[in-house]
Amino acid sequence: MAGRAAPPPDATLRAWEREQARLGAGVVEEDTEEWQRDPGFAGLERVGGVDLSYIKGDDSSACASLVVLSYPALEVLYEDCRMVTVSAPYVAGFLAFREVPFLVEAVQRLQQEEPRLRPQVLLVDGNGLLHPRGFGVACHLGVLTDLPCVGVAKNLLQVDGLVRDELHREQIRSLQREGDTFPLTGASGRALGMGVPGDSRAPSQVLLQVPDPGAHPSVPRSTHGPYCRPSLTDFLVPLCRQLL
Numbered sequence: 001m002a003g004r005a006a007p008p009p010d011a012t013l014r015a016w017e018r019e020q021a022r023l024g025a026g027v028v029e030e031d032t033e034e035w036q037r038d039p040g041f042a043g044l045e046r047v048g049g050v051d052l053s054y055i056k057g058d059d060s061s062a063c064a065s066l067v068v069l070s071y072p073a074l075e076v077l078y079e080d081c082r083m084v085t086v087s088a089p090y091v092a093g094f095l096a097f098r099e100v101p102f103l104v105e106a107v108q109r110l111q112q113e114e115p116r117l118r119p120q121v122l123l124v125d126g127n128g129l130l131h132p133r134g135f136g137v138a139c140h141l142g143v144l145t146d147l148p149c150v151g152v153a154k155n156l157l158q159v160d161g162l163v164r165d166e167l168h169r170e171q172i173r174s175l176q177r178e179g180d181t182f183p184l185t186g187a188s189g190r191a192l193g194m195g196v197p198g199d200s201r202a203p204s205q206v207l208l209q210v211p212d213p214g215a216h217p218s219v220p221r222s223t224h225g226p227y228c229r230p231s232l233t234d235f236l237v238p239l240c241r242q243l244l
Contacts, residue, residue, distance in 0.1 A: 024135040026143040048119030066106035096140035161187025
């Protein structure tokens with residue numbers, strides 16, 4: 001595959017682990033905003049989503065996207081889509097070191113250009129608490145931006161006793177309509193997220209993981225062609241209708 005980066009040395013991986021542990025101390029799992037405690041999310045007015053979508057055949061060229069929608073109308077308030085060059089390699093458990101710098105930059109541009117449109121919650125394409133060290137990309141981004149983030153993933157990461165067994169497959173099959181859910185509770189007893197139905201253009205399951213300052217999701221990854229298009233919106237709107 002074009003643009004594939006070389007694996008990092010062990011010393012780099014150990015340094016990344018230490019950084020995850022350091023930043024992980026800043027994760028807040030409890031609701032911190034009034035709208036989070038309201039059954040109807042009264043006070044929630046802006047929902048954001050972020051994603052990096054890679055050009056097919058080249059894992060070093062990607063479109064970094066940030067979209068902000070109004071809530072509950074789900075009208076597009078802000079879009080930022082920019083082509084970026086990704087140099088860090090993909091290593092399972094360390095996605096944040098590959099993608100988060102570009103997502104932080106997108107949030108910073110929004111803060112500089114349209115601070116009044118800063119989202120109150122950010123849906124992040126990737127894992128949150130459901131992670132080998134309990135600090136996935138959604139947690140990482142939430143701590144660095146001080147935004148409530150929710151990790152949204154398509155597939156179950158097998159950690160803390162969670163496995164893709166027949167019980168899990170049966171739980172997925174049980175997701176038939178809007179509002180259906182099942183819990184993702186680890187062997188430790190810790191609540192790591194929940195499964196909800198996908199959209200017609202999304203997977204049959206969406207795994208939500210609540211990480212930091214209240215925390216919130218992302219969007220299923222979409223692979224674009226060579227153009228940076230705001231197709232994140234196409235996924236974010238139905239996802240928000242499903243979740244909120």
